[in-house]
Amino acid sequence: MIYRIARGIGFRFDPETAHRLALGAVRLSRPLRALKRRDESAAAAVFGLRFPNRVGLAAGYDKDAVAWRALAGLGFGHIEVGTVTPLPQPGHPRPRLFRYPDRRALINRMGFPSAGAEVVAPRLEGSRPGGVILGVSIGPNAATPPERRVDDYLVLVDRFRGLADYLAVNVSSPNTAGLRDLEGAPLGELLAAVKRRAGTTPVLVKLSPDLEDPEAAVGAATRSGVDGIIVGNTTVSRPGFSGDTPPGGLSGAPLGPLAVERLRRVLAVSTLPVIACGGIMTAGDAAERLAAGAALVQLYTGLVYRGPALIAEVATIARTRRGDS
Ligand SMILES: Cc1cc2nc3c(=O)[nH]c(=O)nc-3n(C[C@H](O)[C@H](O)[C@H](O)COP(=O)(O)O)c2cc1C
Numbered sequence: 001m002i003y004r005i006a007r008g009i010g011f012r013f014d015p016e017t018a019h020r021l022a023l024g025a026v027r028l029s030r031p032l033r034a035l036k037r038r039d040e041s042a043a044a045a046v047f048g049l050r051f052p053n054r055v056g057l058a059a060g061y062d063k064d065a066v067a068w069r070a071l072a073g074l075g076f077g078h079i080e081v082g083t084v085t086p087l088p089q090p091g092h093p094r095p096r097l098f099r100y101p102d103r104r105a106l107i108n109r110m111g112f113p114s115a116g117a118e119v120v121a122p123r124l125e126g127s128r129p130g131g132v133i134l135g136v137s138i139g140p141n142a143a144t145p146p147e148r149r150v151d152d153y154l155v156l157v158d159r160f161r162g163l164a165d166y167l168a169v170n171v172s173s174p175n176t177a178g179l180r181d182l183e184g185a186p187l188g189e190l191l192a193a194v195k196r197r198a199g200t201t202p203v204l205v206k207l208s209p210d211l212e213d214p215e216a217a218v219g220a221a222t223r224s225g226v227d228g229i230i231v232g233n234t235t236v237s238r239p240g241f242s243g244d245t246p247p248g249g250l251s252g253a254p255l256g257p258l259a260v261e262r263l264r265r266v267l268a269v270s271t272l273p274v275i276a277c278g279g280i281m282t283a284g285d286a287a288e289r290l291a292a293g294a295a296l297v298q299l300y301t302g303l304v305y306r307g308p309a310l311i312a313e314v315a316t317i318a319r320t321r322r323g324d325s
Pocket residue numbers: 058059060061063082083097106108110112137170173206232233234250251252253255277278279280298299300301302
C-alpha cells in the first residue's frame with residue numbers, strides 16, 4: 001500500500017529521475033531498516049560464499065555503489081553493484097530508460113553510465129550489514145577498441161578483487177556496441193584470463209537471453225574454470241509488443257518466459273551453480289526458477305513495479321530450496 005503511493009508519485013517523474021529519488025529514499029530510510037532481523041534458515045552456501053538468503057538485486061540498479069548498504073537493509077541477500085567501467089563515462093544520451101506499466105516492463109539503453117572504478121572502489125570498503133554478499137559487475141569502456149576490451153576487464157579485476165565477494169563479467173549488455181561478440185568465440189579465453197587474475201575471488205559470467213547457442217557458452221565458461229553463471233541480461237527481442245519500441249534491452253514480465261527457457265537450457269548442461277535473473281515479478285516466478293535448479297535469483301524490474309515487499313516474499317519462498325553447492 002505504502003509502496004503503491006510512493007510508486008504513484010515516482011511514476012510522475014521520468015524514469016531516471018524516479019530511480020534517483022528511489023535510491024535517495026532508500027538511503028534515508030537506512031537506520032530504521034538496519035533493525036530488521038534476518039531469518040537464519042534462509043541462508044544458502046553457493047560459490048563457497050554464505051548468502052543470507054537466495055534473493056539478490058541485479059546489476060544496474062546501484063551502478064555506482066551509492067546505496068548498496070541501504071538496499072541490503074531492504075532484505076536482499078546479495079547486491080550486485082555496477083556495471084562498473086575502468087574510466088568514468090556518461091553512457092548514452094537521455095532519454096534512455098522507458099517504462100511500460102501496463103506490461104510491467106522496462107526498456108533501457110543506458111550504455112553503462114559509470115563513475116568509474118576509482119570512484120566506486122572506496123565505496124565498497126568496510127562493513128557488510130547483515131552479512132550481505134556484495135558482487136561487482138564489470139564491463140569495458142565504450143571507447144575501448146574491441147581488441148583491448150580484455151585489458152579493461154583485467155584492470156577491473158585488479159581493482160575489485162580484494163573488495164568484492166564475487167565478480168560478475170558482463171558480456172551481455174545489448175547497449176555497448178559489440179559487447180555481445182564476447183559471448184561467442186572469445187568467451188573462453190576472456191574468462192580464463194579473468195579467473196587467473198581474480199585469485200580466490202569467485203568469478204561469474206552473465207549471459208544474454210538472446211544467445212542462440214547458450215550450451216556453447218556454458219561449455220566455454222565451465223572449461224575456463226569460472227565459478228558460476230547468471231542467466232541472464234535484458235533481451236533485444238520484444239515478446240508481446242507490437243509496433244515501434246525504442247532500441248535497447250527489455251526487462252520485466254515479458255522477459256519471463258524467454259528467461260526461463262534459457263535458464264532451463266543452461267541448467268541442462270551446466271555443472272556450475274546458476275543465478276536466475278529476468279522477469280521475476282512474483283514469489284511464484286522465483287519459485288519456478290528455484291524448482292528448475294537455480295541456486296539463487298536476482299531481480300530488478302520487479303522491484304520497480306512491486307517495491308520492497310517482493311524481496312521478503314521471494315526470500316520466504318526461497319527458504320525451502322535444498323541442494324546447495
Ligand atoms: C535500467 C537498467 C539498467 C541495467 N543495467 C545493467 C548493468 O549495468 N549491468 C548488467 O549486467 N545488467 C544490467 N541490467 C539488467 C538487469 O541486471 C537484469 O539482468 C535484467 O533487467 C532482467 O531482470 P529483470 O527482468 O528482473 O529486470 C539493467 C537493467 C535495467 C532495467
